[in-house]
Amino acid sequence: xxxEQKEKVAKLVSEKVSKGDVIGVGSxxxxxxxxxxxxxxxxxxxxxxxxxxxxxEAALHCNYYDIPTTTLLESRPNWGFDGADEVDExxxxxxxxxxxxxxxxxxxxxxxxxxxxxxESKFVSKLGEKYAVPIEVDPRAIHLVESELIKNFNPLxxxxxxxxxxxxxxxxxxxxxxxxxKFQEITPLMEQQVKAIPGVIESGxxxxxxxxxxxx
Ligand code: DER
Numbered sequence: 609x610x611x612e613q614k615e616k617v618a619k620l621v622s623e624k625v626s627k628g629d630v631i632g633v634g635s636x637x638x639x640x641x642x643x644x645x646x647x648x649x650x651x652x653x654x655x656x657x658x659x660x661x662x663x664x665e666a667a668l669h670c671n672y673y674d675i676p677t678t679t680l681l682e683s684r685p686n687w688g689f690d691g692a693d694e695v696d697e698x699x700x701x702x703x704x705x706x707x708x709x710x711x712x713x714x715x716x717x718x719x720x721x722x723x724x725x726x727x728e729s730k731f732v733s734k735l736g737e738k739y740a741v742p743i744e745v746d747p748r749a750i751h752l753v754e755s756e757l758i759k760n761f762n763p764l765x766x767x768x769x770x771x772x773x774x775x776x777x778x779x780x781x782x783x784x785x786x787x788x789x790k791f792q793e794i795t796p797l798m799e800q801q802v803k804a805i806p807g808v809i810e811s812g813x814x815x816x817x818x819x820x821x822x823x824x
Contacts, residue, residue, distance in 0.1 A: 632688025647673035663708035704812030705743030749807020
């Protein structure tokens with residue numbers, strides 16, 4: 609089953625842990641399974657690690673598993689792990705379904721290596737074929753960003769991400785909004801082209817990071 613597969617990958621990650629590591633902890637369900645298996649090893653072998661969580665969700669999970677946390681202000685990860693929505697053969701990723709992409713990219717960019725935990729459903733031949741790309745935007749910029757995206761990329765769809773458990777749009781941990789954009793095509797320069805639009809805080813295009821895929 610999917611859960612067995614995820615547990616296998618999660619176990620793979622816990623073997624990467626060394627005593628004293630500072631580890632970037634990703635967000636999402638697969639990263640949570642990895643954290644669970646890491647916490648078991650930490651307890652058994654008293655490994656004394658510190659986590660840098662990429663969301664309040666991840667921070668709460670570190671707390672639940674008694675893993676001490678720090679932040680990028682005071683520390684820097686030796687390595688990290690995270691999930692992804694899509695992975696292509698050039699190891700380019702789409703992330704951000706969970707809405708934590710700003711901190712996830714910050715922690716990934718700060719780590720020398722990030723293990724990306726994915727089951728086979730995440731592999732694509734063409735990035736963007738399954739998932740829209742989340743773009744985190746300052747609320748004042750949503751109309752500007754929408755018109756710039758349409759002008760520059762002629763996307764198939766641009767949608768403001770609406771909340772389920774509250775009225776109105778999802779508000780991210782940096783206090784911004786998310787637009788989910790279905791692009792016709794994703795090219796190598798698009799991560800920086802999207803970022804260059806005034807008001808864009810971050811995008812879910814992770815096109816050139818030191819990642820190693822741990823797949824099932
Ligand atoms: O939102 C994110 O970037 C998460 O890492 C997501 O892409 C993967 O979540 P999952 O492990 O629950 O599929």
